[in-house]
Amino acid sequence: MAGSVLQTANRGLWRSVWDRFRVPAWVSYVLLAAAVGVNASLQPYFFTLYNIQSNLNTFVPLVAAAVGQTLIILGGGIDLSLGAIITLVDVVVVTLMEGSIERVPLALAAGLLVGGLCGLANGVLAAYVRLQPIVATFATSFIWSGLALWIMPRPGGSVPRAFYRGYRDVFLGIPVAAWIILGIIVLWLILKRHRVTRYILAVGGDERAAYATGVPVAKAKVASYVLGGLFAALAGIGIVANTASGDPYVGGPITLTSITAVVIGGTRLSGGAGGAGGSIAGAMILSLVGNIVFFANVGSYYQELINGAIVVAALALAGIPSLRRRSL
């Protein structure tokens, strides 16, 4: 029938061949444990408070970004502009702070607003204008980073001391950064109980079935991008706190790392299955792998190579079960 012809032939660019590709959950957690173990054996002071703290400080942005990317990918999309949103938030927050502690709330609110609006724009383009998310967000990434450059042409700005000191502080014996990561986890757990997350999962799982069931497909998609933008804003704020300055190029590399973290964390790249818990583990794995390579004394030239090789090896490992299934 012609109806089903259209239906099947266009059943989503994003869920055809690699439909089943998913890293098993245990792989992520084993990898995380291994990464912590190796780290600890290489770094004599790994478990000291100072070290954990400085590690966590650098983890926060990627963790937040990975959670944001997770929500978008779960909904069947992808955001290649996430890093640019982080950059834009970073420069907006720094610029508005003007080094004064009184302006911090305003700056943070503005940062979140900017992240949400960027996400909204991406979501509208993907859901209502119906552009392919991978190219649409690629295009908007230029707009966001252009805006960032326009606001702050070169790195600088000043961040109030109390703000970044607070970020590096310890509260109730636990580093503030750890509290933030914990907060992000709690945020995810709350979101999981909300209707919107279920709709996002449904849309990512099978868009047509979700539509036929009466799920507001377009709205759910937009929501996934807006939430993604908000988490990107958190990541941007984390970077401000960690670096204590603004930088119009800072977010770039995070886009791709966030996607890798999501995949390593067991979320299906075509959407519908997975969750932020794995992505947080994935983000930490990636950060720790960087650490390991750094501390393993392999010579700085080998760091990037080993880093990349480990990621590729993990991906290949996840794909080995598909060798047994003889399919396309």
Added chain:
Amino acid sequence: MGRPLNPVLIAFAIAVLLFVVGELVSPGFAAYSQIINVLRVSSFLGIIAAGQTLVILSGGEGVDLSVGAIVTFGAIVASRVIDGQDAMVLWGLAQALAAGLALGAVNGILIAYLKVPPLIMTLGMASVVKGLSLVYTKGQPSGRAAPIMVRLVSQETVFGIPGILWIWLALMVALTFILRQTTFGRSLYAIGANRQAAYLSGVPVKRMVVAVYSLSGLLSALGGFFFLGYTQSVFLNLGDRYVLPSVAAVVVGGTSLAGGAGGYVGTVVGSIVLTVLQSVLVTLRMEEAGRQIVYGIVLLALLAAYGRQYRLRQ
């Protein structure tokens, strides 16, 4: 949902329009020599995007984000082997191409057989290749282009056209022929349009996928080799600037990201559009910030014009 206008024609019209705008803003922009110069700069993107075109045509969410790193690696290998000697050019080229082919093949094998999603696979490969470049050069790329390579890119031949443009033209003719008039080309479109149907028609889908990513690696290295003739010496992020524009050039040229529809002529025009656009924005003395914003908006407009997906409701 038919396509009302041929995307290649739209892209071509935009390129012409951009030249006209440039000429209005800054007389002399569309002078013959200037046009040739813009085309020359486009050729590097065009050659690199050739592999990207094949990958995207092959469908299955195909995309190659490792092109930039392979461009750099190809240039690094060529530059070290050649080190300014004309006699070593072919040997250097051969080594660069072999490296590109091998790296691309790894992409293809993991994508086809281990089912790693192309986006992630080629992303990972990009960082591996960057790492390789670092290890290979110890952070200090050495050598330089041979004079003959520099002449190829800059010296005018017939009609004031530099050799690189003739090579690009030859590549365009060859690729278009391959896509249209060979079993390889037909199989490529077939796997892009419908993998399952192609498989059940006897097309060796996995081998095609490996071949396509291998070719993409090869063409990236080739692009790196030619770009070396332009820059004359190597730096470690030489190819980075080409990653996303190579995808954009393919899309602007009307090749569907879903695979199975489009061609290399479109990519050639797409590369020119992106390069002229950059050039117009520079001429307008727009700062980097403004250039990026305009670039993004133009891309979005083009996508909205012919890259839209289907409605859910039938």
Added chain:
Amino acid sequence: MPYLTMSGVRKRFGGVVALDGASFAAERGEVHALLGANGSGKSTLSKVLTGVVAPDEGRIEIDGQEVRIRGPQDTRKYRIAAVYQELSLIPQLTGMENILLAYEPANSLGFIDRKGLERAVLEVAARFEQALGRRIDLHRPVETLSPGDQQLIEAYKALARQPEILILDEATASLRQAEVEALFQVVRELRDKGALIIFISHRFQEVFALCDRATVLRNGQTVGTVDLAGVTEKDLVDMMVGRGAVSEVREAPTPPRDDVVLRVRGLCGPRLQGVSFELRAGEVLGLGGLQGQGQSELLRVLFGAEQASAGEIEVAGRRVVFRHPRDAVRHGLALVPGNRAREGLMLGRPILENLTIASMHRRRRGPGFLSARREKEAADGAVRSLGIKIGHLSGPASTLSGGNQQKIVVGKWLLNKPRIILMDDPTKGVDVGAKAELYRFIRELTQEGVSVILNSSENMELLGLSHRVLVMYEGAIADVLEGDDLNENRLVAAAMRVGRPA
């Protein structure tokens, strides 16, 4: 005044007219069958009602009021729910999450009331469980459930929406007898409470068991509505197919030759349990039985598209192992797959490429060069010999009607001069004219000594074309019909395992 009235409904998909002014009317408190051959438009009509398909024209009235259904989200307002043939479940979500999807009880902030959700779901499930006598695990992702259980979850889902109008579109396809009974019991209860149930099914037995009245569609138009108490199956068939179409099939086939071209022994694999048979030159071997008993899988294994776990295949007396369809193609096999759009055609590519893809290696020169002229000649030849109606060879395959699309799939193999053609329900969604032509064509091929293995969901087609019919049941050959046994009674009895322990 009927509770639901649809009138003058029209819908085109590209070049194909799915609904051509169809009408439909039904009352509360009845189970109303919607019947028609494949492609008659019954699914499309039901999807207009659920908002999935936007009609080009047409008027819908519910309870005397004209309504506009702009999308599935509107069905909530009119209390319409459907159990679809292609399930509308989200594979990764659990039964619990699927059943009230988009209807979750939630607080004003949108947080799901999980207790309330569970209560509501269990209440619906309880109604089935009583009739069913067992319980389905609602906390597992539905993709891990059996097809039958998924179908039941789909039914729970529709029921949980407390519909006034419930559409069952081939909802019993993968259910066992006891499960069908359970579903019917729940449906009858719903009817007795005053709901309208629209029942779409190919199984007459079920239609007569459950329904009060029936409306018949043919080629997108409404033929009429009848009271089921006053008609026989034959009357309905006559309404569905019009007269004459069936007799077209019945014609004595040329007897096959003696040489065995394909021998299969003890074939096991995905859903196959020890299949053995022989195929002779010029023979049409039918595969019958209920759908989904391993017929498609058998064809795919024979073609190398799936791997056998045990067993032997011999082609022309030589043992073969096909690891890729290409190997099968080399040995003279061809497959006309069951799902044209998904497996048979590159819809966006030109007709010419669709026709030549499987045989271009025969015409290549050197490393793989193709001559535009020779490719076109080949394609033209196929178009002529199959009588395919096309605009231009360079037009995309998506512009053709179902029948002509199917001829393209057949045509691409003819260019390869196959010895054995495997056909998986080749006339599904094909109009009557194109069907007759495909039948004629199959006969011509067999006269030339080509063998055909034909899986078909249409009994008349199987009986009219085949020399022998293998009746499959749960992946094995349950019966072989030939000679005088080739009649519908025997076929249906064998398929349903009548007189045997099920």
